Amino acid sequence: MVFIFCCYSRMTDRKKYRPKVMDTSEKMKRKKSCNDPLSSSKKKCNHPSSMDPTADPTSTNPTSFNLVDPTVNHPPSSSNPICNEEISFFNKDCKQWYENYINYRPLLLERGVLLDQLKEVGCDVIFSLHQWNSAIDIKKTDKTYNTLVKIFYSNMHDIDRDDYKFKSLVRNVSFEVTPELVSNILGVRQLFISNNTLTYPFKNFKDIPKLKDVHAEVEGIPNKFSESVDNPEFFQQDLTPKYSMLNLIVGYNIIPKGHTAKFGLHQAHLLYVIGKGICIDLPCLIVDEIISVQGIKDRRRCLSFPILIAKIMEDCGVVIHSSDTYFTPMSPIYGGTIKKSLGQGKKNTTQQPQPQVENEVEAEDDEAQTHDVPNSSTAGVPNCSITGVPNSSTASLPLDALQVYGMLLVRLTRKMEEFENSQNKIKDTQNEIKESLKRMDSRLDRIESIFMKSKEITMK
Numbered sequence: 266m267v268f269i270f271c272c273y274s275r276m277t278d279r280k281k282y283r284p285k286v287m288d289t290s291e292k293m294k295r296k297k298s299c300n301d302p303l304s305s306s307k308k309k310c311n312h313p314s315s316m317d318p319t320a321d322p323t324s325t326n327p328t329s330f331n332l333v334d335p336t337v338n339h340p341p342s343s344s345n346p347i348c349n350e351e352i353s354f355f356n357k358d359c360k361q362w363y364e365n366y367i368n369y370r371p372l373l374l375e376r377g378v379l380l381d382q383l384k385e386v387g388c389d390v391i392f393s394l395h396q397w398n399s400a401i402d403i404k405k406t407d408k409t410y411n412t413l414v415k416i417f418y419s420n421m422h423d424i425d426r427d428d429y430k431f432k433s434l435v436r437n438v439s440f441e442v443t444p445e446l447v448s449n450i451l452g453v454r455q456l457f458i459s460n461n462t463l464t465y466p467f468k469n470f471k472d473i474p475k476l477k478d479v480h481a482e483v484e485g486i487p488n489k490f491s492e493s494v495d496n497p498e499f500f501q502q503d504l505t506p507k508y509s510m511l512n513l514i515v516g517y518n519i520i521p522k523g524h525t526a527k528f529g530l531h532q533a534h535l536l537y538v539i540g541k542g543i544c545i546d547l548p549c550l551i552v553d554e555i556i557s558v559q560g561i562k563d564r565r566r567c568l569s570f571p572i573l574i575a576k577i578m579e580d581c582g583v584v585i586h587s588s589d590t591y592f593t594p595m596s597p598i599y600g601g602t603i604k605k606s607l608g609q610g611k612k613n614t615t616q617q618p619q620p621q622v623e624n625e626v627e628a629e630d631d632e633a634q635t636h637d638v639p640n641s642s643t644a645g646v647p648n649c650s651i652t653g654v655p656n657s658s659t660a661s662l663p664l665d666a667l668q669v670y671g672m673l674l675v676r677l678t679r680k681m682e683e684f685e686n687s688q689n690k691i692k693d694t695q696n697e698i699k700e701s702l703k704r705m706d707s708r709l710d711r712i713e714s715i716f717m718k719s720k721e722i723t724m725k
Contacts, residue, residue, distance in 0.1 A: 368415060373568065374572060375594060377594060387507050400453050420434040429444050438584075453547050453548060455549075456546045483499065500527055512525050512536060520550075
């Protein structure tokens, strides 16, 4: 009996100090209540995301999302530079748009242009004619902010495409973006044009230039068979030096696409009107380009005008903290950028090696597609003594006759291929017409036979 009593007492002691085993459902409930900052559980959770951010700055969760009232401008907290208001959304749709698409898109920074080195191709005269010199004056000290720019794009609302305006919300500061605001920040005049003036975008169908005229202007060689092409494509290597440089500037500062090696008819029309001096309302064009991001679910689509957006936010009272991560612009577009792409730049073996600069169009195209965070160490102005303004020691050399022949041969073969494609399309349409005529003849024969039979029946 004593032995049985001792065994029983020992078993009860084990049950008393045995840890409680939770089932799987209870574990999931505790984990969910701890991870969800919006949980309605009354139990206190020690997870950092559920703690009060004002109690301890080290316990702040910088990725928490808040839905705020855009009509009230709440001042940001100065004690904590990374606060919850940094990622605040206008509504749930804006939050979902940020999480699913905008957060994954890279920024395509604007590039400065050294117009003094582009006198050979005439770009300085073109931009002076349009009074756009201040719009492309991107300095090395200009900054932009990755998170704030993406929040700017995510919180766009009240969009009016007809009047080119919309509203946004950044760090609890609500503001409206209009062409007047862009005009004041860039220092570019906004046009007030009469109905009889030729402008871009074209108001009337008759104002749109013919495709062969566009080819003749931007490429220097008229294309007689271009009208038969459904979706014409233009290539950087086929453009004249003036329009090749304009294409680089437009691809970064006016219609940023992230690549300049190949483009469509829309950008070709823009190059045409810029080179011809046709009136363009640049502030409206920029606002329309920013609005065009809405509704596009392609994560590879770059977010344009980040430096301009940073200036807009600062002008509208958005507080920029010293701890915010910023990006600086890339190296500016200068004279050597187009010389290398045309084969005019020659390497001098007697000089000491210089740091390599992205001068070729293909290299710039690859960098624009894969480049997310620009490196500030390579954003300096390149050495102009190598491929900049020509001087007595480094004069620009003319193109070799063989290179010119090769370029013309490539363009001629491409035009011949387009001509052959158009001929094949014409043959296909002719065959379709012949087949349709045969079908019509067979149907007419059937109708005639039916008519004759009906006539015989009526005669009987």
